[in-house]
Amino acid sequence: MRYLYALIGLLVMLAATAAAVTSTVIVDEDNYVDADNANQSFSDSDTLLAASADEKPIKEVYLSIRNNFNTTNVFSSEDIKSATLDLTVTQAENPGEMKIYFVHGAAIGITWLNKPEYDSSVSVAFNAEGKGSQTLDVTPLIKKAAETCADGCPFSFVIVAGDNASVGFASSEGSEKDKPSLKYQTTG
Helix, strand or coil, rough: CCHHHHHHHHHHHHHHHCCCCEEEEEEEEEEEHHHHHCCCCCCCCCCEEEECCEEEEEEEEEEEEECCCCHHCCCCCHHEEEEEEEEEEEEEEECCEEEEEEEECCCCCCCCCCCCCCCCEEEEEEEEEEEEEEEEEEEHHHHHHHHHHHCCCCEEEEEEEECCEEEEECCCCCHHCCCCCCEEEEEE
C-alpha cells in the first residue's frame, strides 16, 4: 500500500510539472525615441510617446523585456500558448492605430539615431482609442521571441504609430498599476 501512495504522489508531481505555467515578465527598461530630438534618450520619462506625422513615425516606444524562457521551460515557439501585454494610455492627443513589432536584443539607452531595426514580418495592430488600460493579445510576438531567443537573449517590443496618431503610454517610471506588463502562458 505504501508503494501505491508513493506512485500516486510521483504521478501528481509529474502532472504538476507538466501543467501550463503563466509567467509575468519584467520590462527591464522602457524608452521612447524622437526624430526631432535624435540624440536624446527618453528612458526616465513617466510617459512613453508614440506618434506619426505625414504617415511616417516620428516617436517610437521601446519595451526591453527580461527573458525568462529558460526558467519556464520554453524552448521553442510551440511551447507558448498565449501572451498578453497590458498598456495604459495616459495621453490621447490624436488617438489612432498602433503596431507592435519584435526587436532582437535589448533597446536600452537608445536614441532615434541608433535605434535597432524591428522585424516587420510579425506585428500586432491595435487602436489606442483614448485614455485607459488596454490588454493586447501579443501571442505572435512572444512566439517570435521564443523562436529567436529560446537560449536566453534579451528582446524588445517597439510600438509604432500610424494614421498620424499621437498617444502617450504609462512607463515603468509611473505607478505600479499602470506599468507595462507582459504575461505569457506555456502549453505545459
